[in-house]
Amino acid sequence: MIRVINPGLLTTVQDGGRYGYQKYGVIVSGAMDGFSLRVANLLVGNPEGAPALEITLVGPRLRFEELSLIAVAGAGLAPRVDGIPVPLWRPVLVHPGAVLDFVAETSGCRMYLGVAGGIAVPQVMGSASTYLRAGIGGYKGRALQAGDDLPLGPPGEWARTVMAMWSSRLRGKSFVAAPWGVDSRLLPKYEPNPRVRAMPGPQFEAFDEEARRKVFEADFVVLPQSDRMGYRLDGTKLALARPIEMISEAVTTGTLQVPPDGRPILLLADHQTMGGYPKIAQVATVDLPVVAQVRPGGRLRFTRIELEDAQRLLRKREEDIGRLRAALCHARI
Amino acid sequence: MGHLDVTPVGDSAVLIRFGDAVEASTHARIMAFVDHLEAAPIPGMVECVPAFTTVTVFYDPVLASYSEVKAELVRRLADAPASTDRRVRVVEIPVCYGGEFGPDLEDVAAHNHLTPEEVVRIHTSGEYIVYAIGFAPGFPYLGGMSDRIATPRLATPRLAIPAGSVGIAGGQTGVYPIETPGGWRLIGRTPLRLFRPEDDPPSLLAAGDRVRFYAIDRDEYDRLGEGDDRG
Numbered sequence: 263m264i265r266v267i268n269p270g271l272l273t274t275v276q277d278g279g280r281y282g283y284q285k286y287g288v289i290v291s292g293a294m295d296g297f298s299l300r301v302a303n304l305l306v307g308n309p310e311g312a313p314a315l316e317i318t319l320v321g322p323r324l325r326f327e328e329l330s331l332i333a334v335a336g337a338g339l340a341p342r343v344d345g346i347p348v349p350l351w352r353p354v355l356v357h358p359g360a361v362l363d364f365v366a367e368t369s370g371c372r373m374y375l376g377v378a379g380g381i382a383v384p385q386v387m388g389s390a391s392t393y394l395r396a397g398i399g400g401y402k403g404r405a406l407q408a409g410d411d412l413p414l415g416p417p418g419e420w421a422r423t424v425m426a427m428w429s430s431r432l433r434g435k436s437f438v439a440a441p442w443g444v445d446s447r448l449l450p451k452y453e454p455n456p457r458v459r460a461m462p463g464p465q466f467e468a469f470d471e472e473a474r475r476k477v478f479e480a481d482f483v484v485l486p487q488s489d490r491m492g493y494r495l496d497g498t499k500l501a502l503a504r505p506i507e508m509i510s511e512a513v514t515t516g517t518l519q520v521p522p523d524g525r526p527i528l529l530l531a532d533h534q535t536m537g538g539y540p541k542i543a544q545v546a547t548v549d550l551p552v553v554a555q556v557r558p559g560g561r562l563r564f565t566r567i568e569l570e571d572a573q574r575l576l577r578k579r580e581e582d583i584g585r586l587r588a589a590l591c592h593a594r595i
Numbered sequence: 596m597g598h599l600d601v602t603p604v605g606d607s608a609v610l611i612r613f614g615d616a617v618e619a620s621t622h623a624r625i626m627a628f629v630d631h632l633e634a635a636p637i638p639g640m641v642e643c644v645p646a647f648t649t650v651t652v653f654y655d656p657v658l659a660s661y662s663e664v665k666a667e668l669v670r671r672l673a674d675a676p677a678s679t680d681r682r683v684r685v686v687e688i689p690v691c692y693g694g695e696f697g698p699d700l701e702d703v704a705a706h707n708h709l710t711p712e713e714v715v716r717i718h719t720s721g722e723y724i725v726y727a728i729g730f731a732p733g734f735p736y737l738g739g740m741s742d743r744i745a746t747p748r749l750a751t752p753r754l755a756i757p758a759g760s761v762g763i764a765g766g767q768t769g770v771y772p773i774e775t776p777g778g779w780r781l782i783g784r785t786p787l788r789l790f791r792p793e794d795d796p797p798s799l800l801a802a803g804d805r806v807r808f809y810a811i812d813r814d815e816y817d818r819l820g821e822g823d824d825r826g
Protein backbone atom coordinates (compact mmCIF):
# COMPACT_ATOMS: atom_id res chain seq x y z
CA MET A 263 0.00 0.00 0.00
CA ILE A 264 1.07 3.58 -0.66
CA ARG A 265 -0.11 6.35 1.68
CA VAL A 266 -0.53 9.77 0.06
CA ILE A 267 0.90 12.33 2.51
CA ASN A 268 0.64 15.22 0.02
CA PRO A 269 -0.85 14.80 -3.46
CA GLY A 270 1.23 17.38 -5.39
CA LEU A 271 -0.42 19.47 -8.11
CA LEU A 272 -2.12 16.76 -10.14
CA THR A 273 -1.30 13.13 -9.48
CA THR A 274 -3.56 10.55 -11.10
CA VAL A 275 -3.62 6.83 -11.80
CA GLN A 276 -3.08 6.23 -15.54
CA ASP A 277 -2.47 3.15 -17.65
CA GLY A 278 -2.14 2.41 -21.36
CA GLY A 279 -5.57 3.90 -22.08
CA ARG A 280 -9.23 2.99 -22.44
CA TYR A 281 -9.83 1.75 -25.96
CA GLY A 282 -12.97 0.55 -27.69
CA TYR A 283 -15.49 2.99 -26.20
CA GLN A 284 -14.96 6.16 -28.23
CA LYS A 285 -18.14 5.43 -30.17
CA TYR A 286 -19.97 5.90 -26.84
CA GLY A 287 -18.23 9.23 -26.28
CA VAL A 288 -15.78 7.75 -23.76
CA ILE A 289 -12.31 9.24 -24.18
CA VAL A 290 -9.12 7.17 -24.33
CA SER A 291 -7.27 8.91 -21.43
CA GLY A 292 -4.12 7.03 -20.35
CA ALA A 293 -0.60 8.33 -19.81
CA MET A 294 0.33 11.56 -21.62
CA ASP A 295 3.89 10.23 -22.01
CA GLY A 296 3.18 6.65 -22.98
CA PHE A 297 6.87 5.83 -23.42
CA SER A 298 7.72 6.72 -19.81
CA LEU A 299 4.70 4.78 -18.52
CA ARG A 300 5.72 1.65 -20.44
CA VAL A 301 9.35 1.80 -19.36
CA ALA A 302 8.50 2.52 -15.69
CA ASN A 303 6.35 -0.61 -15.76
CA LEU A 304 8.91 -2.75 -17.62
CA LEU A 305 11.56 -1.87 -15.01
CA VAL A 306 9.43 -3.32 -12.21
CA GLY A 307 8.34 -6.41 -14.12
CA ASN A 308 4.77 -5.24 -14.82
CA PRO A 309 2.83 -5.47 -18.07
CA GLU A 310 3.78 -2.26 -19.95
CA GLY A 311 0.32 -0.73 -19.72
CA ALA A 312 -0.19 -1.45 -16.00
CA PRO A 313 -1.69 1.26 -13.73
CA ALA A 314 0.96 3.69 -12.49
CA LEU A 315 0.98 7.22 -11.11
CA GLU A 316 1.24 10.19 -13.44
CA ILE A 317 2.75 13.15 -11.57
CA THR A 318 2.44 16.65 -13.01
CA LEU A 319 4.83 19.58 -12.35
CA VAL A 320 4.65 19.53 -8.54
CA GLY A 321 5.47 16.17 -7.01
CA PRO A 322 3.54 14.37 -4.28
CA ARG A 323 4.88 13.06 -1.00
CA LEU A 324 4.20 9.33 -0.69
CA ARG A 325 4.95 6.72 1.97
CA PHE A 326 5.43 3.07 1.05
CA GLU A 327 3.81 0.98 3.75
CA GLU A 328 5.42 -2.22 2.47
CA LEU A 329 8.64 -3.31 0.78
CA SER A 330 8.21 -2.06 -2.82
CA LEU A 331 10.10 -2.26 -6.09
CA ILE A 332 9.62 1.03 -7.92
CA ALA A 333 10.88 2.87 -11.00
CA VAL A 334 10.56 6.57 -11.79
CA ALA A 335 10.56 7.68 -15.45
CA GLY A 336 9.80 10.87 -17.34
CA ALA A 337 11.07 14.42 -16.86
CA GLY A 338 10.53 17.52 -14.78
CA LEU A 339 11.18 16.34 -11.24
CA ALA A 340 14.03 14.75 -9.29
CA PRO A 341 12.79 11.99 -6.96
CA ARG A 342 14.20 11.42 -3.47
CA VAL A 343 13.66 8.64 -0.97
CA ASP A 344 14.03 9.75 2.66
CA GLY A 345 15.67 12.88 1.27
CA ILE A 346 18.32 11.03 -0.75
CA PRO A 347 18.28 11.48 -4.57
CA VAL A 348 17.11 8.40 -6.48
CA PRO A 349 18.20 7.66 -10.06
CA LEU A 350 15.57 7.71 -12.82
CA TRP A 351 14.95 4.94 -15.37
CA ARG A 352 16.03 2.01 -13.19
CA PRO A 353 14.49 -0.37 -10.65
CA VAL A 354 14.75 0.77 -7.03
CA LEU A 355 13.84 -1.27 -3.95
CA VAL A 356 12.45 0.85 -1.11
CA HIS A 357 11.97 -0.27 2.50
CA PRO A 358 8.64 -0.26 4.31
CA GLY A 359 8.09 3.25 5.68
CA ALA A 360 10.23 4.92 2.97
CA VAL A 361 9.01 8.39 1.96
CA LEU A 362 9.26 9.42 -1.69
CA ASP A 363 9.16 13.07 -2.62
CA PHE A 364 10.28 15.21 -5.55
CA VAL A 365 12.38 18.29 -6.19
CA ALA A 366 11.40 20.52 -9.11
CA GLU A 367 13.70 20.73 -12.12
CA THR A 368 13.83 23.45 -14.73
CA SER A 369 12.32 21.56 -17.65
CA GLY A 370 9.98 18.63 -18.21
CA CYS A 371 6.42 18.25 -17.01
CA ARG A 372 5.42 14.69 -16.09
CA MET A 373 6.87 11.80 -14.14
CA TYR A 374 5.63 8.21 -13.92
CA LEU A 375 5.93 6.07 -10.83
CA GLY A 376 5.76 2.39 -11.65
CA VAL A 377 5.38 -0.02 -8.71
CA ALA A 378 5.78 -3.80 -8.93
CA GLY A 379 2.27 -5.24 -9.01
CA GLY A 380 0.79 -1.96 -10.24
CA ILE A 381 -1.69 0.34 -8.48
CA ALA A 382 -4.57 -2.05 -7.78
CA VAL A 383 -7.65 0.02 -8.55
CA PRO A 384 -10.80 -1.45 -10.14
CA GLN A 385 -10.89 -1.39 -13.93
CA VAL A 386 -13.65 0.58 -15.60
CA MET A 387 -14.32 -0.40 -19.22
CA GLY A 388 -11.09 -2.40 -19.23
CA SER A 389 -8.84 0.39 -17.99
CA ALA A 390 -7.58 1.90 -14.74
CA SER A 391 -7.06 5.35 -16.25
CA THR A 392 -8.62 8.30 -14.46
CA TYR A 393 -11.20 10.14 -16.59
CA LEU A 394 -11.44 13.29 -14.51
CA ARG A 395 -14.35 14.96 -16.30
CA ALA A 396 -16.64 11.95 -15.98
CA GLY A 397 -15.31 11.06 -12.52
CA ILE A 398 -14.56 7.44 -13.39
CA GLY A 399 -11.54 5.13 -13.34
CA GLY A 400 -8.29 5.44 -11.44
CA TYR A 401 -8.58 6.12 -7.72
CA LYS A 402 -12.27 6.95 -7.10
CA GLY A 403 -12.42 8.81 -10.42
CA ARG A 404 -10.33 11.70 -9.19
CA ALA A 405 -6.85 13.08 -8.62
CA LEU A 406 -5.12 11.87 -5.47
CA GLN A 407 -5.71 13.65 -2.15
CA ALA A 408 -3.85 13.62 1.16
CA GLY A 409 -4.74 10.55 3.19
CA ASP A 410 -5.55 8.30 0.22
CA ASP A 411 -4.30 4.73 0.54
CA LEU A 412 -3.39 3.15 -2.78
CA PRO A 413 -3.52 -0.64 -2.81
CA LEU A 414 -0.82 -2.50 -4.74
CA GLY A 415 -1.22 -5.66 -6.79
CA PRO A 416 0.95 -8.76 -6.33
CA PRO A 417 4.40 -8.28 -7.92
CA GLY A 418 5.28 -10.50 -10.88
CA GLU A 419 7.76 -13.37 -10.66
CA TRP A 420 10.73 -11.30 -11.91
CA ALA A 421 9.98 -8.56 -9.39
CA ARG A 422 9.62 -11.08 -6.57
CA THR A 423 13.06 -12.51 -7.39
CA VAL A 424 14.63 -9.03 -7.45
CA MET A 425 12.93 -8.06 -4.20
CA ALA A 426 14.10 -11.26 -2.46
CA MET A 427 17.71 -10.82 -3.63
CA TRP A 428 17.99 -7.11 -2.89
CA SER A 429 16.19 -7.04 0.44
CA SER A 430 19.27 -8.45 2.17
CA ARG A 431 21.29 -5.53 0.78
CA LEU A 432 18.77 -3.04 2.11
CA ARG A 433 19.98 -3.34 5.76
CA GLY A 434 19.18 0.07 7.21
CA LYS A 435 19.46 1.84 3.85
CA SER A 436 16.61 3.85 2.40
CA PHE A 437 16.76 2.14 -0.96
CA VAL A 438 18.79 -0.10 -3.24
CA ALA A 439 18.98 0.93 -6.91
CA ALA A 440 20.03 -1.29 -9.80
CA PRO A 441 23.64 -0.61 -10.85
CA TRP A 442 22.37 -0.22 -14.42
CA GLY A 443 19.64 1.82 -16.10
CA VAL A 444 18.00 2.47 -19.46
CA ASP A 445 20.46 3.63 -22.14
CA SER A 446 19.75 7.33 -22.64
CA ARG A 447 19.99 6.84 -26.42
CA LEU A 448 16.73 4.88 -26.21
CA LEU A 449 14.86 7.80 -24.65
CA PRO A 450 12.76 10.28 -26.64
CA LYS A 451 14.51 13.64 -27.14
CA TYR A 452 12.94 15.50 -24.23
CA GLU A 453 13.57 19.25 -24.58
CA PRO A 454 11.95 22.39 -23.15
CA ASN A 455 11.24 23.83 -26.64
CA PRO A 456 11.21 20.84 -28.97
CA ARG A 457 10.64 20.41 -32.66
CA VAL A 458 8.03 17.73 -33.17
CA ARG A 459 7.14 15.98 -36.38
CA ALA A 460 3.68 16.41 -37.87
CA MET A 461 1.68 15.52 -40.98
CA PRO A 462 -0.91 17.65 -42.77
CA GLY A 463 -4.37 17.07 -41.31
CA PRO A 464 -7.63 16.22 -43.11
CA GLN A 465 -8.56 19.89 -43.68
CA PHE A 466 -5.00 21.12 -44.43
CA GLU A 467 -5.97 22.27 -47.92
CA ALA A 468 -8.80 24.42 -46.56
CA PHE A 469 -6.30 26.77 -44.88
CA ASP A 470 -4.81 29.76 -46.65
CA GLU A 471 -1.32 29.59 -48.12
CA GLU A 472 0.26 31.48 -45.25
CA ALA A 473 -1.25 29.15 -42.63
CA ARG A 474 -0.13 26.06 -44.57
CA ARG A 475 3.41 27.43 -44.68
CA LYS A 476 3.59 28.87 -41.16
CA VAL A 477 2.22 25.84 -39.36
CA PHE A 478 5.50 24.08 -40.28
CA GLU A 479 7.72 27.12 -39.64
CA ALA A 480 6.49 29.22 -36.74
CA ASP A 481 7.10 28.81 -33.03
CA PHE A 482 3.98 28.19 -30.94
CA VAL A 483 3.94 28.97 -27.21
CA VAL A 484 2.08 26.55 -24.94
CA LEU A 485 -0.41 28.70 -23.00
CA PRO A 486 -1.01 28.30 -19.24
CA GLN A 487 -4.60 27.07 -19.73
CA SER A 488 -3.23 23.85 -21.27
CA ASP A 489 -4.03 20.52 -19.64
CA ARG A 490 -4.37 16.79 -20.33
CA MET A 491 -7.22 17.54 -22.72
CA GLY A 492 -5.08 19.71 -24.98
CA TYR A 493 -2.45 22.38 -25.32
CA ARG A 494 -3.69 25.81 -26.30
CA LEU A 495 -1.07 27.39 -28.52
CA ASP A 496 -0.28 31.00 -29.29
CA GLY A 497 1.91 32.51 -31.97
CA THR A 498 0.96 32.79 -35.60
CA LYS A 499 -2.80 32.86 -36.12
CA LEU A 500 -3.86 30.27 -38.68
CA ALA A 501 -6.62 31.29 -41.09
CA LEU A 502 -8.83 29.36 -43.48
CA ALA A 503 -8.73 30.28 -47.18
CA ARG A 504 -12.50 30.72 -46.92
CA PRO A 505 -15.04 29.74 -44.27
CA ILE A 506 -15.99 26.06 -44.37
CA GLU A 507 -19.02 24.32 -42.97
CA MET A 508 -17.66 21.59 -40.71
CA ILE A 509 -19.75 18.68 -39.46
CA SER A 510 -18.41 17.10 -36.26
CA GLU A 511 -16.20 14.06 -36.84
CA ALA A 512 -13.80 11.98 -34.77
CA VAL A 513 -10.53 13.56 -33.69
CA THR A 514 -7.47 11.87 -32.25
CA THR A 515 -4.55 12.41 -29.91
CA GLY A 516 -2.09 14.71 -31.68
CA THR A 517 -4.74 16.46 -33.78
CA LEU A 518 -3.98 20.16 -34.29
CA GLN A 519 -7.39 21.80 -34.67
CA VAL A 520 -8.01 25.48 -35.30
CA PRO A 521 -11.06 27.28 -33.83
CA PRO A 522 -12.30 30.49 -35.52
CA ASP A 523 -9.92 32.70 -33.47
CA GLY A 524 -7.02 31.13 -35.39
CA ARG A 525 -5.17 29.87 -32.31
CA PRO A 526 -4.52 26.16 -32.66
CA ILE A 527 -5.31 23.57 -29.99
CA LEU A 528 -3.23 20.39 -29.88
CA LEU A 529 -5.47 17.57 -28.63
CA LEU A 530 -3.90 15.19 -26.10
CA ALA A 531 -4.80 12.20 -23.90
CA ASP A 532 -8.10 13.52 -22.50
CA HIS A 533 -9.39 15.07 -25.75
CA GLN A 534 -13.08 14.71 -26.47
CA THR A 535 -13.95 12.08 -29.05
CA MET A 536 -15.45 14.40 -31.65
CA GLY A 537 -14.73 17.90 -32.84
CA GLY A 538 -16.12 20.38 -35.28
CA TYR A 539 -13.03 22.49 -35.96
CA PRO A 540 -10.86 22.12 -39.06
CA LYS A 541 -7.72 20.05 -38.49
CA ILE A 542 -4.61 21.55 -40.04
CA ALA A 543 -2.06 18.99 -38.85
CA GLN A 544 -1.48 15.81 -36.88
CA VAL A 545 1.55 15.23 -34.65
CA ALA A 546 3.39 11.94 -35.25
CA THR A 547 2.54 9.44 -32.49
CA VAL A 548 6.25 8.77 -31.90
CA ASP A 549 6.71 12.41 -30.76
CA LEU A 550 3.74 12.58 -28.35
CA PRO A 551 5.97 11.72 -25.32
CA VAL A 552 8.13 14.74 -26.20
CA VAL A 553 5.01 16.94 -26.42
CA ALA A 554 3.80 15.62 -23.05
CA GLN A 555 6.95 16.94 -21.38
CA VAL A 556 6.58 20.55 -22.60
CA ARG A 557 5.55 22.96 -19.87
CA PRO A 558 3.17 25.89 -20.17
CA GLY A 559 5.36 28.71 -21.49
CA GLY A 560 7.45 26.26 -23.53
CA ARG A 561 7.55 26.50 -27.32
CA LEU A 562 6.66 23.91 -29.94
CA ARG A 563 7.70 23.91 -33.57
CA PHE A 564 6.22 21.46 -36.05
CA THR A 565 8.43 19.87 -38.70
CA ARG A 566 6.73 18.20 -41.62
CA ILE A 567 7.05 14.42 -41.89
CA GLU A 568 5.52 11.94 -44.30
CA LEU A 569 3.04 9.42 -42.98
CA GLU A 570 5.20 6.44 -43.99
CA ASP A 571 8.19 7.88 -42.11
CA ALA A 572 6.08 8.52 -39.01
CA GLN A 573 5.00 4.87 -39.04
CA ARG A 574 8.56 3.67 -39.66
CA LEU A 575 9.79 5.67 -36.63
CA LEU A 576 7.02 4.23 -34.50
CA ARG A 577 8.01 0.68 -35.45
CA LYS A 578 11.64 1.53 -34.66
CA ARG A 579 10.55 2.81 -31.22
CA GLU A 580 8.68 -0.44 -30.70
CA GLU A 581 11.82 -2.42 -31.54
CA ASP A 582 13.79 -0.34 -29.02
CA ILE A 583 11.26 -1.13 -26.31
CA GLY A 584 11.39 -4.77 -27.36
CA ARG A 585 15.18 -4.73 -26.91
CA LEU A 586 14.77 -3.21 -23.48
CA ARG A 587 12.27 -5.92 -22.58
CA ALA A 588 14.69 -8.62 -23.73
CA ALA A 589 17.66 -7.01 -21.94
CA LEU A 590 15.74 -6.90 -18.66
CA CYS A 591 15.26 -10.66 -18.75
CA HIS A 592 19.04 -11.06 -18.72
CA ALA A 593 19.88 -8.12 -16.46
CA ARG A 594 22.23 -8.91 -13.61
CA ILE A 595 20.13 -8.59 -10.52
CA MET B 596 -21.39 2.18 -53.99
CA GLY B 597 -19.97 5.36 -55.48
CA HIS B 598 -16.84 7.33 -54.77
CA LEU B 599 -15.71 7.37 -51.17
CA ASP B 600 -13.06 9.56 -49.72
CA VAL B 601 -10.48 7.68 -47.60
CA THR B 602 -7.90 9.94 -45.93
CA PRO B 603 -5.33 9.46 -43.17
CA VAL B 604 -5.71 11.25 -39.84
CA GLY B 605 -2.08 11.09 -38.81
CA ASP B 606 -0.25 7.77 -38.50
CA SER B 607 -2.87 5.75 -36.63
CA ALA B 608 -6.34 6.64 -37.89
CA VAL B 609 -8.21 6.76 -41.19
CA LEU B 610 -11.24 8.89 -42.00
CA ILE B 611 -13.81 7.61 -44.47
CA ARG B 612 -16.21 10.24 -45.77
CA PHE B 613 -19.59 8.92 -46.93
CA GLY B 614 -21.12 12.26 -47.91
CA ASP B 615 -21.09 16.00 -47.33
CA ALA B 616 -24.51 16.52 -45.76
CA VAL B 617 -26.34 15.11 -42.75
CA GLU B 618 -28.85 12.75 -44.32
CA ALA B 619 -30.65 9.64 -43.12
CA SER B 620 -29.51 7.67 -46.19
CA THR B 621 -25.84 8.51 -45.57
CA HIS B 622 -26.31 7.54 -41.93
CA ALA B 623 -27.81 4.19 -42.96
CA ARG B 624 -24.75 3.42 -45.12
CA ILE B 625 -22.43 4.44 -42.28
CA MET B 626 -24.16 2.14 -39.80
CA ALA B 627 -24.15 -0.72 -42.30
CA PHE B 628 -20.40 -0.27 -42.81
CA VAL B 629 -19.68 -0.06 -39.06
CA ASP B 630 -21.67 -3.27 -38.46
CA HIS B 631 -19.79 -4.96 -41.30
CA LEU B 632 -16.40 -3.82 -39.93
CA GLU B 633 -17.12 -4.70 -36.30
CA ALA B 634 -18.36 -8.16 -37.26
CA ALA B 635 -14.93 -8.85 -38.81
CA PRO B 636 -12.34 -6.22 -37.81
CA ILE B 637 -9.50 -5.60 -40.26
CA PRO B 638 -5.94 -6.50 -39.14
CA GLY B 639 -4.57 -3.94 -36.67
CA MET B 640 -7.93 -2.26 -36.07
CA VAL B 641 -8.40 -0.82 -32.57
CA GLU B 642 -11.88 0.70 -32.83
CA CYS B 643 -14.10 2.64 -35.19
CA VAL B 644 -16.19 5.73 -34.54
CA PRO B 645 -19.24 6.65 -36.64
CA ALA B 646 -20.22 10.32 -36.97
CA PHE B 647 -22.70 12.26 -39.14
CA THR B 648 -20.98 11.78 -42.49
CA THR B 649 -17.84 9.85 -41.57
CA VAL B 650 -16.41 6.72 -40.01
CA THR B 651 -12.99 7.00 -38.35
CA VAL B 652 -11.04 3.77 -38.03
CA PHE B 653 -8.28 3.69 -35.41
CA TYR B 654 -5.47 1.18 -35.94
CA ASP B 655 -2.10 0.19 -34.53
CA PRO B 656 0.59 1.14 -37.07
CA VAL B 657 2.96 -1.38 -35.52
CA LEU B 658 0.59 -4.11 -36.73
CA ALA B 659 -0.50 -2.63 -40.08
CA SER B 660 0.78 0.19 -42.29
CA TYR B 661 -1.45 2.93 -43.71
CA SER B 662 -1.30 1.47 -47.21
CA GLU B 663 -2.36 -1.96 -45.91
CA VAL B 664 -5.18 -0.48 -43.85
CA LYS B 665 -6.38 1.69 -46.73
CA ALA B 666 -6.33 -1.20 -49.22
CA GLU B 667 -8.29 -3.39 -46.81
CA LEU B 668 -10.84 -0.64 -46.10
CA VAL B 669 -11.37 0.04 -49.81
CA ARG B 670 -11.97 -3.67 -50.34
CA ARG B 671 -14.41 -3.74 -47.39
CA LEU B 672 -16.23 -0.66 -48.65
CA ALA B 673 -16.86 -2.46 -51.93
CA ASP B 674 -18.21 -5.51 -50.05
CA ALA B 675 -20.29 -3.70 -47.45
CA PRO B 676 -24.06 -3.81 -47.85
CA ALA B 677 -25.74 -0.45 -48.51
CA SER B 678 -27.99 -0.92 -45.52
CA THR B 679 -27.99 -3.08 -42.45
CA ASP B 680 -30.71 -5.59 -41.70
CA ARG B 681 -30.39 -5.21 -37.96
CA ARG B 682 -33.55 -4.18 -36.19
CA VAL B 683 -33.57 -0.48 -35.37
CA ARG B 684 -33.94 0.09 -31.64
CA VAL B 685 -36.38 2.79 -30.54
CA VAL B 686 -35.57 4.21 -27.09
CA GLU B 687 -38.29 6.16 -25.31
CA ILE B 688 -37.02 8.92 -23.05
CA PRO B 689 -39.33 10.39 -20.39
CA VAL B 690 -38.91 14.13 -19.86
CA CYS B 691 -40.30 16.40 -17.17
CA TYR B 692 -40.69 19.63 -19.17
CA GLY B 693 -40.57 23.21 -17.88
CA GLY B 694 -40.34 24.48 -14.31
CA GLU B 695 -37.00 24.18 -12.54
CA PHE B 696 -35.93 21.41 -14.95
CA GLY B 697 -36.64 23.47 -18.08
CA PRO B 698 -35.85 27.09 -17.24
CA ASP B 699 -35.69 28.08 -20.93
CA LEU B 700 -38.98 26.49 -22.08
CA GLU B 701 -40.81 29.84 -21.97
CA ASP B 702 -38.02 31.52 -23.97
CA VAL B 703 -38.06 28.78 -26.61
CA ALA B 704 -41.84 29.21 -26.88
CA ALA B 705 -41.62 33.02 -27.09
CA HIS B 706 -38.83 32.87 -29.69
CA ASN B 707 -41.01 30.68 -31.92
CA HIS B 708 -44.34 32.41 -31.17
CA LEU B 709 -45.72 29.27 -29.56
CA THR B 710 -47.05 28.33 -26.14
CA PRO B 711 -44.86 26.14 -23.90
CA GLU B 712 -47.42 23.34 -24.36
CA GLU B 713 -47.00 23.55 -28.15
CA VAL B 714 -43.21 23.34 -27.81
CA VAL B 715 -43.60 20.18 -25.70
CA ARG B 716 -46.08 18.71 -28.18
CA ILE B 717 -43.73 19.34 -31.12
CA HIS B 718 -40.65 18.07 -29.21
CA THR B 719 -42.45 14.85 -28.24
CA SER B 720 -44.02 14.23 -31.66
CA GLY B 721 -40.79 13.61 -33.54
CA GLU B 722 -38.69 10.49 -33.93
CA TYR B 723 -35.01 11.36 -33.76
CA ILE B 724 -32.03 9.56 -35.28
CA VAL B 725 -28.93 9.10 -33.10
CA TYR B 726 -26.25 10.11 -35.59
CA ALA B 727 -23.36 9.80 -33.19
CA ILE B 728 -22.38 9.70 -29.53
CA GLY B 729 -19.69 12.20 -28.58
CA PHE B 730 -18.80 15.54 -26.99
CA ALA B 731 -19.34 13.93 -23.57
CA PRO B 732 -19.73 10.24 -22.62
CA GLY B 733 -23.16 9.04 -23.74
CA PHE B 734 -24.11 12.39 -25.33
CA PRO B 735 -26.34 11.74 -28.38
CA TYR B 736 -26.11 13.91 -31.47
CA LEU B 737 -29.75 13.73 -32.58
CA GLY B 738 -31.14 14.60 -35.98
CA GLY B 739 -34.71 15.29 -36.95
CA MET B 740 -35.91 18.12 -34.71
CA SER B 741 -38.65 20.35 -36.12
CA ASP B 742 -37.49 23.81 -37.25
CA ARG B 743 -40.62 25.19 -35.58
CA ILE B 744 -38.89 24.97 -32.15
CA ALA B 745 -35.33 25.83 -33.24
CA THR B 746 -33.76 28.44 -30.90
CA PRO B 747 -30.25 29.92 -30.80
CA ARG B 748 -27.86 29.02 -27.98
CA LEU B 749 -27.63 31.24 -24.90
CA ALA B 750 -25.33 34.23 -25.36
CA THR B 751 -23.55 33.28 -22.13
CA PRO B 752 -23.24 29.53 -21.45
CA ARG B 753 -24.22 28.20 -18.02
CA LEU B 754 -21.31 27.03 -15.87
CA ALA B 755 -23.00 23.81 -14.80
CA ILE B 756 -25.89 22.05 -16.48
CA PRO B 757 -27.27 19.13 -14.44
CA ALA B 758 -27.06 15.61 -15.85
CA GLY B 759 -30.25 14.59 -17.67
CA SER B 760 -31.03 18.10 -18.92
CA VAL B 761 -32.80 18.14 -22.28
CA GLY B 762 -31.91 21.11 -24.44
CA ILE B 763 -32.20 22.82 -27.78
CA ALA B 764 -29.32 24.52 -29.64
CA GLY B 765 -30.22 25.97 -33.01
CA GLY B 766 -31.94 23.16 -34.91
CA GLN B 767 -30.53 20.41 -32.67
CA THR B 768 -31.85 18.75 -29.55
CA GLY B 769 -30.01 16.56 -27.08
CA VAL B 770 -29.58 15.38 -23.51
CA TYR B 771 -26.60 16.16 -21.25
CA PRO B 772 -25.46 12.82 -19.73
CA ILE B 773 -23.10 14.33 -17.14
CA GLU B 774 -22.88 17.72 -15.47
CA THR B 775 -21.02 20.08 -17.78
CA PRO B 776 -20.94 23.75 -18.78
CA GLY B 777 -23.04 24.52 -21.86
CA GLY B 778 -25.08 27.03 -23.81
CA TRP B 779 -28.10 24.94 -24.81
CA ARG B 780 -31.63 26.16 -24.02
CA LEU B 781 -32.91 23.81 -21.32
CA ILE B 782 -36.53 22.71 -21.76
CA GLY B 783 -36.72 19.74 -19.38
CA ARG B 784 -34.93 16.90 -17.67
CA THR B 785 -35.02 13.11 -17.88
CA PRO B 786 -34.59 10.84 -14.86
CA LEU B 787 -32.86 8.24 -17.09
CA ARG B 788 -29.10 7.95 -16.88
CA LEU B 789 -27.58 8.18 -20.36
CA PHE B 790 -24.02 7.43 -19.21
CA ARG B 791 -23.68 4.15 -17.31
CA PRO B 792 -19.98 3.46 -16.71
CA GLU B 793 -20.77 0.25 -14.77
CA ASP B 794 -22.63 -1.24 -17.75
CA ASP B 795 -21.37 -2.61 -21.05
CA PRO B 796 -22.10 -0.76 -23.26
CA PRO B 797 -21.67 2.28 -20.99
CA SER B 798 -24.17 4.39 -22.91
CA LEU B 799 -27.98 4.16 -22.92
CA LEU B 800 -27.92 5.12 -26.60
CA ALA B 801 -25.79 4.08 -29.57
CA ALA B 802 -25.40 5.54 -33.04
CA GLY B 803 -28.16 4.14 -35.22
CA ASP B 804 -30.83 4.12 -32.47
CA ARG B 805 -34.06 6.09 -32.76
CA VAL B 806 -35.26 8.25 -29.87
CA ARG B 807 -38.74 9.41 -28.86
CA PHE B 808 -39.35 11.82 -26.00
CA TYR B 809 -42.53 11.67 -23.90
CA ALA B 810 -43.74 14.05 -21.23
CA ILE B 811 -43.99 13.05 -17.56
CA ASP B 812 -44.90 15.00 -14.44
CA ARG B 813 -42.73 15.60 -11.39
CA ASP B 814 -44.08 12.60 -9.43
CA GLU B 815 -43.31 10.28 -12.32
CA TYR B 816 -39.83 11.86 -12.64
CA ASP B 817 -39.07 11.12 -8.98
CA ARG B 818 -40.43 7.57 -9.24
CA LEU B 819 -38.45 6.73 -12.41
CA GLY B 820 -35.33 8.38 -11.00
CA GLU B 821 -35.31 5.98 -8.08
CA GLY B 822 -35.66 3.04 -10.44
CA ASP B 823 -32.76 4.20 -12.56
CA ASP B 824 -30.47 5.04 -9.68
CA ARG B 825 -27.97 2.23 -9.91
CA GLY B 826 -24.69 3.93 -9.46
